[in-house]
Amino acid sequence: xxxxxxxxxxxxxxxxxxxxxxxxxxxxxxxxxxxxxxxxxxxxxxxxxxxxxxxxxxxxxxxxxxxxxxxxxxxxxxxxxxxxxxxxxxxxxxxxxxxxxxxxxxxxxxxxxxxxxxxxxxxxxxxxxxxxxxxxxxxxxxxxxxxxxxxxxxxxxxxxxxxxxxxxxxxxxxxxxxxxxxxxxxxxxxxxxxxxxxxxxxxxxxxxxxxxxxxxxxxx
Numbered sequence: 001x002x003x004x005x006x007x008x009x010x011x012x013x014x015x016x017x018x019x020x021x022x023x024x025x026x027x028x029x030x031x032x033x034x035x036x037x038x039x040x041x042x043x044x045x046x047x048x049x050x051x052x053x054x055x056x057x058x059x060x061x062x063x064x065x066x067x068x069x070x071x072x073x074x075x076x077x078x079x080x081x082x083x084x085x086x087x088x089x090x091x092x093x094x095x096x097x098x099x100x101x102x103x104x105x106x107x108x109x110x111x112x113x114x115x116x117x118x119x120x121x122x123x124x125x126x127x128x129x130x131x132x133x134x135x136x137x138x139x140x141x142x143x144x145x146x147x148x149x150x151x152x153x154x155x156x157x158x159x160x161x162x163x164x165x166x167x168x169x170x171x172x173x174x175x176x177x178x179x180x181x182x183x184x185x186x187x188x189x190x191x192x193x194x195x196x197x198x199x200x201x202x203x204x205x206x207x208x209x210x211x212x213x214x215x216x217x218x219x220x
Contacts, residue, residue, distance in 0.1 A: 003043035005187040006098055007036020014079050014100045021075035033064065037081045037098060044096065045083045047192055052094050052199055056210065057087035080104075088215040090116045092206030093175075094199045102182040105195060107202035108175030109149075109209050113216040117172060121156060123212035124168045133212075134165055136204045140176045143201060149174035176205060 013032045017025060026033075038061065045059040053059060061083045068074045080099025086092065090112045097104040112120060123129040137147050150172040155161045159169050168174070178198060185191050 001039055001043045001046075003040060003047045003192050004189050005185075005191050006040045007032070008187055010036040010040075010098060010186070011100060011102070011182050013037060014098075017077055018079045018100055021077055021079070023076065026077055033081075038064075041081050041083050041096075041098065044192060044195065045085065048085065048094070048196060048199065051196070052085050052203075055087075056092070056206070057085050059083065059085045087210070090173075090209070091213055091215050092209035094202060094206065096195050098186070101179055103180040103186055103191065103194070104177065105179075105198040105202075106175055106177040107199070108205050109173055109213060110175050112173055112213070115217045116213050120171075120174075120213050121159070121169055124165050125159065125163065129208075129212055130165050130168065133205075133208055134168060136208060137168075137174075137176070140201065140205065145176040145178050145201070147174065147176055176202060 009032050013029055013036060016029065041061050045061065049059050061081065062078070064078050064081065066073075066076060066078050068076065080097050080101075082095060082097040084096075085094040090109050093107055093110055095104075095106040095110070097106075109116070109120065124133060141147055151167075152170045152172065154170075155163070155166055156169055159166065163169060180186070180194065185194060
């Protein structure tokens, strides 16, 4: 299946699911999810695999079911469909999502294990590697990317409060996100070009993460 855009009912499906996150709604509309959301997402990732997978990682579409074991929210279904190309969580990622807000693309270190976090901070503290990351993120921000992540309120232990990259050192996860509200492009093949261009802009960030953060040792 070649990618020609997400189906015309994709956003309506998620709007309905947000209003009625129930098994009856899911079962009544599962065919729409499959044809307008899931299959296009699989086709989109397949079209991007050749350029962005390789040694970096493999592509997958996330399951539509939420893990309700530990959260207060017991609604069973995710109100978005996400896909990712990555080798290991934290070591860089190319992420794409479709949902009520439209198209969302992201990349970077979405979650860092303790060993990854230690390597991240060592690299950020280094004048060469740290300045390189700061420049990459500044360039993304100027291109309308939002730099987000989980940050400590104060400096991490072992680093001075006046370190020139103290804001980056405070991150426990750091990634870039960009969102396009629902529009005609979402339902056209041009959506592939939009995601491909965004992934190319993310490549320096992901390569930095792969080189200086890497795969978590326990997962090896």
